[in-house]
Amino acid sequence: METDQSSSRVPQPPRAAVGDAGVLRELLPIALWREDADGRIVEWSLAAQDLLGHRPEHVLGRLATPLLVPDANRELAERLTDRVQAGETMVGTLPVRHRDGHTVAMEMWIVPAADPEGRPGAMLIAVETSEVLRMRENLAAMESLFTQSPIGLALLGPDLRFLRVNDALARMNGMPAAEHVGRRLTEVVPGVNAASLESLMRQVLDSGNAVVDARRVGRTPADPDRDHIWSCSYAPLVDRTESRSLGLIASLVDITESQEAHTEVERARHRFALLDARPEADGRGGGPLPRAPARRLRGRTDAGGGPRTGRSGRLHPGGPPAARGPLPRPDRADVPAHPRTDLPDPPRLGVRTGRPPRAAHEPLHVRHP
Template identity: 70%
Template sequence: MDIHESTSGVPAPPVSAVGYAGVLSELLPIALWRADAEGRIVEWSLAAQDLLGYLPEQVVGRCATPLLVPEANWELADDLERRVHAGEAVMGTLPARHRDGHLVPMEMWICPTADPHGETGILVIAVETSAVLRMRDSLAALEGLFRQSPIGLAILGRDLRYARVNDALARMNGVSAAEHLGKRPTELVPGVNAVALERVMQAVLDNGRAVVDVRGTGRTPADPDRDRIWSCSYAPLLDGGGGSLGLIASLIDITDGQQAQLQAERARQRFALLAEAGTRIGTTLDLRQTAAEVVEVLVPRLADMADVLMLEEVLGPDGAGVSAHGVVRRMAARFPDPSAPTAKLAVGMTAQIPIGSVYEHVVVEGRPMNLTLADIPVLIPAPGAEQLRTYLSTEVGSARLVPLVARGRALGAVVVSRIRGREPFDEQDCVLIDELVGRAALNIDNARMYTSQREAALALQRSLTLKPLPDVAGLELMGRYLPASAHEVGGDWFDVIPLPGGRTGLVIGDVMGHGIRAAATMGQLRTAVRTLAGQDLPPDRMLSALDAAVADLGENEMATCVYAVHDPAAGRCLIARAGHPPPAVVCADGTVTFVDGPAGTPLGAGGRHFRVAQVPLPPESLLVLYTDGLIETRERDIDQGMGLLAQALRHPCRSLEEVCDRVIGRLLPSSAQDDVAVLIARALPRRRPAGRGSGRRPPHSPARNARPL
């Protein structure tokens, strides 16, 4: 295990690594850190650095509890520390705080150890919980394969000695599984052509290429009086880095002639198809694409026709109200026969589930079923589909209806069929079809939920960002919103709110994160701003109230915001910021400045103390509010972006539409890397009562509370 170690309070990094545990590093990285009697970290392993993000120099010498333990668990941490100092070792699942703030669930062993000063310190050995679960699932899958497979399976090391065999192979050889371990095939079954088989296995180890269907022949203790034949396949067993660990052997007894040989080939193909399905189904979170991948796996290798139907109720925005007597929508279908009248089977078409039909029983009971020829036309109830029903009745030789069930709920069903002349589905075919559809159901449900959430988020965002801006006193307005992706929504927004006395509230904000949660938080903030604006709060108190509102949404919620109040009578704006980039002010002569003063803390950070900048806004000048996606990209920093923005704004005489086009064209010549919102307000000339003078020059120059670029 690689660690940084020191005998003093703040150790220096080691000259060289202690070593590298390759297997543990690949399968289950183990983090280690040690604290002295005062709770200060004195050792920090490389695995801890990888899992929690802290470099050794960032943690060594610091107290472990406030750095790594969530505040809610400090009391528990103190209790565990007292128990360990008393000599007790404890184990459990506890979260640790990553350097970026998120929590990492970890399986921990905490035990006493001597610190550099000879006092009792603490040693923590931890692994990420998800890594443990992945290892558990992988081992469970391997265990299930070895125990349940009717095929003889074995794992052999690089020395071609058995490391593990299943019961099927032990029965074939007539030797117990325990007696296989540590022996070579030539030692275990000398009555078989084991020498030739070992040469094949050695070639697999040497060149790294699998070999399929090598014939093993001879007699074993299981049947010493009869020659038998096996189909043997060998594949290299590689570690995570591509290094050879040995090989996997699978053996099928094909003694009973051509039929057995055919069965072996079919079994191999089924296993290959099952493995292939795991990589071909669910490559995206697009629902139609996932459904299409299901039929592409099934046809033509396993069936001649396939049809994915989903209950219309689960495709709604909330996926609620599943009913067995509902409507199904065809999400994907494949019918390779060009002569088939498949117009009534087009993707996207809907049909009512016939009451009392086999389809209803399959969906309600969640059990797959083979279909009779009389069942098939019933699944096509559409009027005018007589030709199709006749075709299916005459051309289909066998069919199976498998329910799509995921997370305990029915989503629909998959129909697979073979034409006459092809061998009907046998028992093994049905098992494979059911397994494929069962696995695909989870991928389809994931895509369904993602699609539903994304559409809901997009609808919410469109409703909040695409509304027309109101007509307000003293200002001409223009706003733009550019999403970074058509598939994922963000939390950028802007709004304009008429206030008493002819004033106007201008707000722009950016909720951190993406997806429906960010869009929902954005909607809540927008509503909060409008509600608080009704109380006519000044900008600093508005942001303080919003900070409290964001804090109530959850400790991980955070947003930046600018709130400005324009007073056309005074010819000025009062502006407060919460961690947001400074607005730009453009005078009529093209001078560009940025609002000066502290940016404030983001909403949700608990600052709640915000300063107000007073910014003159004479007629024909512009106030430009924007989110950081406009000025900051992977290729440039914020200062460079603000410089480009200033250059783009030095022509304020254009229409606001042209100003927006120029800004976006100069700063975002290609697609945006992050969501972008822009709100531009132009001050209009003030209307004066008859008999009054032409007015005074504003008492404050445009440079007050503004920073020139």
């Protein structure tokens, strides 16, 4: 149903009540009321009702001083009224009585204004002091964040056009901060994946959910010869009262160097993994080489510590295959204490080595370490 079709069902405020202040009502509620030459209230705003608890029909026509001014401030209020009716504007922090009896500290502007009969009256504009302090702190924090933060920051409207950027982001993009305003990301830094980032920002606006650590990759006029990587986060700006999107805030961090260092570490780890994965049997892999089991020769040794080779010191290659049989393992318990020396001499070997062949009966001398 359209709003204008149902407006007759909305309760209408009294004629003397001043309407809603719109955005200011949520951002900084401003109370406003007017007094005639006799000090009676002739206008009362809805924001005054919110801040002080009095409905318009309960205050219109009543004297303002006994209703709103604490007893200790009556004399001061009368002096201020006289000066305003004389044409002066007064500004100050004054306590105002709430409908339930407690006082509210308010920043007040009291300006001359003619009453409905043309006589000198007053218009009073008041803002709750605590709200003014809160807004000042919020603005100071926002200003410090944009001016002091080393992180790139930007405010974008619902159309994804820049409203404000800080100096850090301006340096990243290689463009003055003022030249960002009113332009889109695809217009400011076309050398990065701007189109996909704008699509992501649109999702943030539609869903109301923030996105953390999206990657912006490419080149900007700040460093046109090198690719950079940025970690980007986007969060929606939402009107708390109407739950509508006002835009989004973007934050960016250049992670190029840390990403390159991480890539080098991963490459080195991969190379070591390949070395460790090579088979051990080839003797060339990254794994440990196979070790022969320790063996202990049984029997006597000669004076040099080596095994004795028989009475003549000769070591025979062996006899016929039938006589040799399988070689016994030295670590078996049935190996004889003395090596065999009664094997027949081997047949003459017919190997051509360029030297006269050695006679079969010549001993083969072995050097022991």
